[in-house]
Amino acid sequence: MGDVFKALADPTRRAILDELTDRDGQTLFEICARLAAKHGLGSSRQAISQHLDVLAAAGLLQARREGRYKFHHIDTTPLEPIVERWLRKGSK
Protein backbone atom coordinates (compact mmCIF):
# COMPACT_ATOMS: atom_id res chain seq x y z
CA MET A 1 0.00 0.00 0.00
CA GLY A 2 1.49 3.33 -1.09
CA ASP A 3 1.50 6.44 1.06
CA VAL A 4 -1.87 8.20 1.10
CA PHE A 5 -0.29 11.52 2.06
CA LYS A 6 2.25 11.33 -0.73
CA ALA A 7 -0.53 10.50 -3.16
CA LEU A 8 -2.54 13.52 -2.02
CA ALA A 9 0.47 15.86 -2.05
CA ASP A 10 0.24 16.38 -5.81
CA PRO A 11 -2.28 18.95 -7.14
CA THR A 12 -2.96 16.98 -10.32
CA ARG A 13 -3.84 13.89 -8.30
CA ARG A 14 -6.13 15.96 -6.08
CA ALA A 15 -7.81 17.34 -9.22
CA ILE A 16 -8.34 13.77 -10.46
CA LEU A 17 -10.07 12.91 -7.18
CA ASP A 18 -12.15 16.12 -7.45
CA GLU A 19 -13.35 15.10 -10.91
CA LEU A 20 -14.12 11.55 -9.81
CA THR A 21 -16.14 13.03 -6.95
CA ASP A 22 -18.08 15.07 -9.52
CA ARG A 23 -18.81 11.84 -11.43
CA ASP A 24 -17.44 8.49 -10.35
CA GLY A 25 -16.41 5.88 -12.91
CA GLN A 26 -14.54 7.61 -15.75
CA THR A 27 -12.39 6.40 -18.62
CA LEU A 28 -8.82 7.62 -18.94
CA PHE A 29 -10.02 9.77 -21.87
CA GLU A 30 -12.65 11.53 -19.76
CA ILE A 31 -10.21 12.17 -16.90
CA CYS A 32 -7.65 13.66 -19.32
CA ALA A 33 -10.32 15.78 -21.03
CA ARG A 34 -11.62 17.13 -17.71
CA LEU A 35 -8.11 17.95 -16.45
CA ALA A 36 -7.33 19.80 -19.67
CA ALA A 37 -10.66 21.61 -20.05
CA LYS A 38 -11.52 22.38 -16.43
CA HIS A 39 -8.11 22.61 -14.74
CA GLY A 40 -5.92 23.82 -17.59
CA LEU A 41 -3.61 20.84 -17.05
CA GLY A 42 -1.79 19.85 -20.21
CA SER A 43 -0.25 16.64 -18.87
CA SER A 44 0.24 13.79 -21.31
CA ARG A 45 -2.01 10.77 -21.22
CA GLN A 46 0.99 8.75 -19.99
CA ALA A 47 1.60 11.19 -17.13
CA ILE A 48 -2.06 11.01 -16.09
CA SER A 49 -1.90 7.23 -16.30
CA GLN A 50 1.05 7.28 -13.90
CA HIS A 51 -0.87 9.55 -11.52
CA LEU A 52 -3.70 7.00 -11.58
CA ASP A 53 -1.21 4.26 -10.69
CA VAL A 54 -0.01 6.25 -7.66
CA LEU A 55 -3.59 6.83 -6.51
CA ALA A 56 -4.37 3.13 -6.98
CA ALA A 57 -1.26 2.10 -5.03
CA ALA A 58 -2.44 4.31 -2.16
CA GLY A 59 -5.85 2.62 -2.31
CA LEU A 60 -7.59 5.86 -3.33
CA LEU A 61 -8.59 4.65 -6.77
CA GLN A 62 -9.91 1.43 -8.22
CA ALA A 63 -9.92 0.48 -11.87
CA ARG A 64 -12.88 -1.58 -13.03
CA ARG A 65 -12.96 -3.45 -16.31
CA GLU A 66 -16.37 -3.60 -17.93
CA GLY A 67 -16.24 -5.51 -21.18
CA ARG A 68 -13.78 -3.71 -23.41
CA TYR A 69 -13.75 -0.53 -21.35
CA LYS A 70 -11.89 0.43 -18.19
CA PHE A 71 -13.43 2.83 -15.68
CA HIS A 72 -11.74 4.52 -12.73
CA HIS A 73 -13.47 4.93 -9.37
CA ILE A 74 -12.53 6.92 -6.28
CA ASP A 75 -12.15 4.96 -3.03
CA THR A 76 -12.15 7.09 0.10
CA THR A 77 -11.55 4.16 2.48
CA PRO A 78 -7.88 5.13 3.11
CA LEU A 79 -9.07 8.59 4.25
CA GLU A 80 -11.12 7.22 7.15
CA PRO A 81 -8.12 6.69 9.49
CA ILE A 82 -7.36 10.41 9.05
CA VAL A 83 -10.82 11.31 10.31
CA GLU A 84 -10.51 8.84 13.19
CA ARG A 85 -7.05 10.05 14.13
CA TRP A 86 -7.65 13.80 14.29
CA LEU A 87 -11.20 14.93 13.52
CA ARG A 88 -13.17 12.53 15.75
CA LYS A 89 -10.64 12.48 18.60
CA GLY A 90 -12.48 14.95 20.84
CA SER A 91 -15.87 13.26 20.55
CA LYS A 92 -14.69 9.94 22.00
Added chain:
Amino acid sequence: MMRVNMASVLVDDQTKALRFYTDVLGFKEKTNVPLGEHRWITVVSPAEPDGVELVLEPDEHPAAKPFKAALVADGIPYTSFAVDDVQAEYERLRGLGVTFTQEPTDMGPVTTAVLDDTCGNLIQIAHLAG
Protein backbone atom coordinates in the same frame (compact mmCIF):
# COMPACT_ATOMS: atom_id res chain seq x y z
CA MET B 1 -7.54 23.86 -53.14
CA MET B 2 -7.89 20.49 -51.47
CA ARG B 3 -11.11 19.70 -49.65
CA VAL B 4 -11.98 17.07 -47.07
CA ASN B 5 -14.65 14.92 -48.69
CA MET B 6 -14.31 11.60 -46.85
CA ALA B 7 -13.51 10.29 -43.41
CA SER B 8 -13.36 6.63 -42.42
CA VAL B 9 -14.35 4.50 -39.49
CA LEU B 10 -12.88 1.00 -39.26
CA VAL B 11 -15.80 -1.37 -38.66
CA ASP B 12 -15.83 -5.07 -37.80
CA ASP B 13 -18.93 -5.80 -39.90
CA GLN B 14 -20.09 -3.54 -42.75
CA THR B 15 -23.71 -4.72 -42.72
CA LYS B 16 -24.07 -4.21 -38.97
CA ALA B 17 -22.27 -0.86 -39.27
CA LEU B 18 -24.58 0.39 -42.03
CA ARG B 19 -27.58 -0.48 -39.87
CA PHE B 20 -26.15 1.28 -36.81
CA TYR B 21 -24.97 4.39 -38.61
CA THR B 22 -28.30 4.81 -40.47
CA ASP B 23 -31.08 3.34 -38.27
CA VAL B 24 -29.59 4.41 -34.94
CA LEU B 25 -27.32 7.41 -35.51
CA GLY B 26 -29.51 8.77 -38.32
CA PHE B 27 -27.10 9.07 -41.24
CA LYS B 28 -28.23 8.36 -44.81
CA GLU B 29 -26.70 5.75 -47.09
CA LYS B 30 -25.01 7.48 -50.05
CA THR B 31 -22.90 4.81 -51.76
CA ASN B 32 -23.12 1.03 -51.43
CA VAL B 33 -21.33 -0.93 -54.15
CA PRO B 34 -19.32 -4.18 -54.19
CA LEU B 35 -15.56 -3.62 -54.10
CA GLY B 36 -13.29 -6.66 -53.97
CA GLU B 37 -14.37 -8.98 -51.21
CA HIS B 38 -16.10 -6.16 -49.33
CA ARG B 39 -18.27 -3.20 -50.24
CA TRP B 40 -17.66 0.51 -50.66
CA ILE B 41 -20.20 2.02 -48.31
CA THR B 42 -20.51 5.67 -47.40
CA VAL B 43 -23.09 7.54 -45.37
CA VAL B 44 -23.83 11.25 -45.08
CA SER B 45 -25.73 13.49 -42.73
CA PRO B 46 -29.28 14.25 -43.99
CA ALA B 47 -28.45 17.84 -43.01
CA GLU B 48 -25.55 17.87 -45.51
CA PRO B 49 -26.26 15.30 -48.24
CA ASP B 50 -23.43 16.74 -50.37
CA GLY B 51 -21.11 17.13 -47.39
CA VAL B 52 -18.34 14.93 -46.04
CA GLU B 53 -18.96 11.22 -46.58
CA LEU B 54 -18.24 8.75 -43.83
CA VAL B 55 -16.70 5.55 -45.22
CA LEU B 56 -17.56 2.33 -43.38
CA GLU B 57 -14.23 0.64 -43.90
CA PRO B 58 -13.54 -3.03 -42.98
CA ASP B 59 -11.07 -3.38 -40.10
CA GLU B 60 -9.52 -6.61 -41.34
CA HIS B 61 -5.93 -5.34 -41.50
CA PRO B 62 -4.06 -7.08 -38.63
CA ALA B 63 -3.01 -3.76 -37.12
CA ALA B 64 -6.54 -2.37 -37.04
CA LYS B 65 -8.08 -4.51 -34.31
CA PRO B 66 -5.36 -4.05 -31.63
CA PHE B 67 -5.34 -0.31 -32.45
CA LYS B 68 -9.10 -0.07 -31.96
CA ALA B 69 -9.08 -2.20 -28.81
CA ALA B 70 -6.37 -0.07 -27.20
CA LEU B 71 -8.29 3.15 -27.90
CA VAL B 72 -11.54 1.68 -26.58
CA ALA B 73 -9.89 0.42 -23.36
CA ASP B 74 -8.78 3.97 -22.56
CA GLY B 75 -12.14 5.41 -23.60
CA ILE B 76 -10.71 7.34 -26.54
CA PRO B 77 -13.10 8.34 -29.35
CA TYR B 78 -11.21 8.52 -32.64
CA THR B 79 -14.12 10.14 -34.45
CA SER B 80 -16.36 13.03 -33.44
CA PHE B 81 -19.73 14.16 -34.81
CA ALA B 82 -21.45 17.49 -34.29
CA VAL B 83 -24.95 17.61 -32.82
CA ASP B 84 -27.20 20.52 -31.85
CA ASP B 85 -27.75 19.33 -28.29
CA VAL B 86 -25.60 16.61 -26.72
CA GLN B 87 -28.01 15.99 -23.83
CA ALA B 88 -31.02 15.54 -26.15
CA GLU B 89 -29.06 13.28 -28.49
CA TYR B 90 -27.76 11.28 -25.51
CA GLU B 91 -31.31 10.68 -24.31
CA ARG B 92 -32.55 9.75 -27.79
CA LEU B 93 -29.71 7.26 -28.32
CA ARG B 94 -29.95 5.82 -24.82
CA GLY B 95 -33.59 5.14 -25.59
CA LEU B 96 -32.44 3.14 -28.61
CA GLY B 97 -30.15 1.04 -26.42
CA VAL B 98 -26.85 2.75 -27.26
CA THR B 99 -24.05 2.35 -24.70
CA PHE B 100 -22.21 5.48 -23.56
CA THR B 101 -18.76 5.39 -21.93
CA GLN B 102 -19.06 9.08 -21.09
CA GLU B 103 -22.30 10.80 -20.24
CA PRO B 104 -22.81 14.40 -21.41
CA THR B 105 -20.10 16.51 -19.79
CA ASP B 106 -19.47 20.23 -19.81
CA MET B 107 -15.86 20.60 -20.99
CA GLY B 108 -15.72 24.39 -21.05
CA PRO B 109 -16.15 25.55 -24.66
CA VAL B 110 -17.76 22.22 -25.65
CA THR B 111 -20.20 19.72 -24.25
CA THR B 112 -19.30 16.15 -25.16
CA ALA B 113 -20.44 12.57 -24.70
CA VAL B 114 -18.89 9.30 -25.93
CA LEU B 115 -20.79 6.33 -27.32
CA ASP B 116 -19.98 2.81 -28.53
CA ASP B 117 -20.79 2.25 -32.21
CA THR B 118 -21.05 -1.57 -31.69
CA CYS B 119 -18.47 -2.01 -34.47
CA GLY B 120 -15.40 -1.61 -32.25
CA ASN B 121 -15.21 2.20 -32.02
CA LEU B 122 -15.98 4.93 -29.57
CA ILE B 123 -17.57 8.03 -31.11
CA GLN B 124 -17.71 11.47 -29.55
CA ILE B 125 -20.72 13.71 -30.03
CA ALA B 126 -20.23 17.39 -29.29
CA HIS B 127 -21.79 20.83 -29.46
CA LEU B 128 -20.16 24.19 -28.87
CA ALA B 129 -21.36 26.10 -25.82
CA GLY B 130 -23.43 29.24 -26.32
